[in-house]
Amino acid sequence: MELLCSSAKYRVPTQFTVNKTLDKDDLLMLRSLTRLLRKNMWAASKPSQTKKDSTGGPLSKNVKVNETLIKQSFGNSSDLVVRELRVGPGGRFTVLVVYVDGLVDKTLISENLIERISDQTAKWCNPEQAYDDLKNRIIAVSDVKETGDLDNFLNHVARGDCGLIINDVAKALVADTRGWAQRKIEEPTTEATIRGAKEGFVETLRTNTSLLRRRVKHPRLRIEEHEIGTISKTSVAIAYISGLADEKVVQEVRNRLGRINVDSIQESGQIEELIEDAPFSPFPTILRTERPDKVAGALFEGRIAILTDGTPFALIVPATFTMFLTSPEDYFERTFMASAVRAIRYLSFFTSLTLPSLYVAVTTFHQEMLPTPLILNIASQREGVPFPAVVEALLMEVLFEILREAGVRLPRIVGPAVSIIGGLVIGEAAMRAGLVSPIMVVVVAATGIASFATPVFSVAIGARLLRFIMVLLAGSIGFFGIVAGLFALATHLTSLRSFGVPFMEPIAPAVVSQFKDLLARVPWWAMHTRPALVGHKDLVRQGYDQKPKPPASSGKDTHR
Amino acid sequence: METEGGRISGSQLLALLVLTRLVPVTIEFPLVTGIEVPQDAWISSLVGTVLSIPPVLLMVHLSLKYPDKTIIEYSQLLLGKFFGKIIGFVLVWYWLSIAATMLRSVGDAYTTAVMPETPILAFILTVGFLSANAARTGLEVVGRLGEVNMLVVLLFGFLTLTLPYKVMNFENLLPVIAKGIRPIMLPTGTAISFFVQFIILGMVVPYLNNPQTLTKSSLGAIAISGFMMTAFTVALIAVFGPTVSSLMLPAFSLGRMISIGEFLERIEIIPMGAWTITVAITLAFFLWASAVAIAQLLGLRRFQALIYPLAAISVAFSILFFESFLDLELYFKEVWVPYSLTLTLGITIILYVASLIRGRSSASEKVIGSCHRNG
Amino acid sequence: MNTLLLILAFAAIAAYEIPEIIRRRQWKELVVFAVLLIVGFTMSLFQTIGVKVPNPVKGIELIIKKAAGLF
């Protein structure tokens, strides 16, 4: 079965090493066999998809026909280069070099292909021999595949491979000459840390997998590549460590990815929406990150990463709520500091969710809760404010969201200016104009800052939305409303699952062994086990009794 | 096909039982007993806790005889279809009446103490809706909610107990049993009558990860909730002295006494919120039990569809049952104890005796039973 | 107004549950669901429009008092 899968085009192109020539019938047969054997096996085997694509058929023996077919298929696109080389003794042979300009490393093509083909073909006698020679000797590129299928050939070319067709042979060679302009590996902009690796994913899948491979140098790291999107043909890779990740979950990921039937994938966000467990939840059940160290850490816990070509954001499943409030730094900083920071994060998540609603509830329903001087202070500030507190809170919150959105979208240079103008001028002016009370401004600002303290932004967005609902609840029925809202939220969160793992996992259901990494992060020498519900395949993470101690013969002996 | 697919752990069951038990404690315990000698209330709660261990152990023992059947199923097995179903319906009625009572006490507590102008329906409906929502997601989620919230509730309970330390006077607890045993007998009965609500564990046993934890969970729940109840009573007597018997919402009043250094004042609404959550979870638990029970009685495959109608019925009950808060308190004082005690203990004893007779008459019963269960 | 709200609430419950039950073809469930919902609805309706309904708690109270009188 393994062979069947790999020999069809389901596997990663770079591992495509089949010596037998495949014609279309073989492929069809294989395909149906595969389907029979593995009903849920993935992606490209979708019948509708293949049918829609099939423009060609087998390659022709005639070079001219091939050339026309290729050009037609690309609709004479200007970036398609079809170079016709006349080589061999007396220029008897015609070699077509086909590639897409901009996707290939041109130096590689000219030095390792065209130059060598022009120089070393003097002894060619017949096309078959020329083809073998070309394949086995001349092409100085590490990864060469052959295909007899026009579609397959075109797919390769469209991905940046260089296709070579020789006359009178109904097969073509594709050499991996991919090379294009790509962003440098930089520090991730959305998840900055103080301590820890400074590299982040880039838009190229291959680079990203290499970043992972460099962190997990073990053959058990599996990277399965798939193609999603009937037109965009985006490469999507599943990475996991076999033996740590639950095979059932891996299969579930494969299935869900296989179910995707869209024409294009531009960002992992689309994949996220297409495979997540709770599409209508305000909270994401899939963690996204652009940090390779975070992904590697998740892999070591037995989780699975989904990398998508064209975006630096990788997805991690199964994700739990606590992961969203965790930064890789937590694991590198000293344990007390890390734990304290984590507590602050939980606090700020809660603050960003409930602070405005608490303000509204206290000022409109439960005035007895605050000490007298404070309540008089608030009352004097509310003096002359025309709106009820709930309207005031909603107004300021909306204003704040607008400011934030404006600040994010504007060019870097203008952004801060907007924030300053917005924050200072509008806030101050609104206060002076008596539209809002100063304490409201304080509340909104504190809420805003608290919401920035969440390491993963997508979960902060959830809190951002819910905050408005909480304010409305608090405004209508006070603290009871807040409690009701929180209870509904708790019900929702505990009923969520991410790829079979309860979303609130270490908290509900309570997994005592995992409290070591919940609010407090225990020192590394005490983190013996992986998360129980994710990494149950191989629970023990490390050796016991690793607490560092000073050498037994300490004291004066060492000073000698 | 199973009506409920989820499984809960022993600690989740413990949490649910504790919360079930804490509801009456935290809001109305010393009052509902109608105690004549207020300073002895804590004794009756302590004695009640201890005395409730045998009946609960009997329930546990009975349930463990049929670890993969709910009380609804094995009562039919033991007493035959007809009588078994009658017992099943009686239990459903019992749970629904508890649900209605709890809903009503939430509503009355809020309208009495916090927001007198708000119609009681606003609270009842909200809590009913929330718990129906939770119950519909199944036992698993209810169990998890219980687990998380038990910690929150215990924390707030503990804070409410300890923060009014300034106004506590432990001399109020003396003299102990000055007027003899008689006056504390009825309150002790009340204390036991709240523990026999544990009959609900007959619904949970088949859905436990490990049924063997049942004994531990039930005893743990008795211990924790008994401790909380006694501690609450002690704190209440220390703070309020003889006036405790006049308090409508004793625990809530305790929250009103909190005043710490000009900074924390009258945070009664926070324990009140924790209590509301407790009620919501307990209510979800009872709704779930009633729905599953009905589903099993009538041979339905899905209980989820029944949750909302049952919630609607208990909301209607909560309005119908009691005309005023006085009615509710009188119900607890006069009707609840004999009603609850005879019903639950009666059912337990009948079933237990039946199981003994069955066990003697045919030793092979269990084998047949287990085959049937597996089928 | 209150009656309208009541109908709205019960309609919401029905709209939420019934399609799901029908899709699963659980006719028995549908019957039980409908019976329970109608019971709940009539009880609520009687309370909203002010029809006196016998109170079961009073019944229990009566039974208990009678039973206590026997001993």
Place this chain on the structure above:
Amino acid sequence: MSPKWLSKFISFIFMTAFLASTLTGCWSRREIETLGFVTALGVDRTEEGEIEITVHIAKPFAVARGTEGGVSTEKGFWTVSSTGSTAFEAMRNLLLQSPRRPFYAHNRFILIGEEYARAGVKDILDLFARNGETRRLARVEVIKGSTAKDFMQQVEFELERLPSEGEEGISRSVEVGLSSQPVECTLNSFLQWLETEGMEPIAVRLELIPKKPDAPINVGELLREQVRASSKHGGAAVFKGDKLVGWLDETEMRGVNWVTGKVKSGILVIDQPNEKGKLVSLEILRAKSKFQPEVKNAQVSVTVKIEAEASLGEIQGTLDPMKYPQAWTEMESQMAEAIKREVMAAISKAKELNSDIFGFGAALNRKQPKEWASLKDRWDLEFQRIDVKLEVEAKLRRMGLVTRSSEPK
């Protein structure tokens, strides 16, 4: 849209409409600026027999630090009274005069006029215990020689904007520094005392100290400079049942506190052992006491054990304790005597008023419930002939930073 989503969507809309219409009624909503925060409340009975409620309502804009940073010279509160046949009605009738709804959750003082207190306070306290808005920790204070209304209209403190803050401050320092007023004299404890067998309630005694007795009282336009009167705390109002029966002065009240073990600090003045006519002040540092009632041969006796520590605070005349150690012991015994005097004064006053404010009866009940049961009906008589044994252990611990007082050459 598939039918599944459709049904969920429809029910969601229904449910939202339903919840929205039930929940957004905003019944109990009260915007903070529409509330008048009552900081003190007084109760009297008018000549017509109606109940008169007087309240201090804080003016937030005058009290709080404004955004401009300046402190306004405006008076920080408004005094207003209204009447009604019950207290609740009178409180509600305040709405006729106050543009802001009086809000009682921040009320920390229940002031009762002497006349009203003599007629019994139980009925008014019921309201405060029953209502969810009022505080059970509000202090109960009785105004000596005046009605609550008069008191509240005149009282004001130079240092505080709100009289309630001033009263709170004085109260706290009297409790801690002088120990001459009842500790924890809240509504909660008052109600407890009222219900506890063998114990009578006490309350804080308040007195008006007029500044300019001849100046006319113009309600409403008092400015900060025209402070009319301030108040004096200390001492206690003694109740019998719920009726006021008499007063304890500051010394007597400390006597009560000596017995009940609530003395925290205070000054004891004794004779200077070395020089006639000169005095020494001792500062009480620490005090511990406990009392044990006992019934023997139908005679109730109470043993009060007091341990007190003090330091030398001030010496008049010349005295060097380093040179005359016997003066030290003499001062200690004088200190014990002073304490005894205070306690005996308190006990004789209590006996005179026939009110068991110490809780001797309650203590007896705790210790010997059976004996108490037989005594309780004639406790009034028994209390009169109760035998108090005092054991005072007084210690002088420190003498401050100098040993002898300066001697003129």
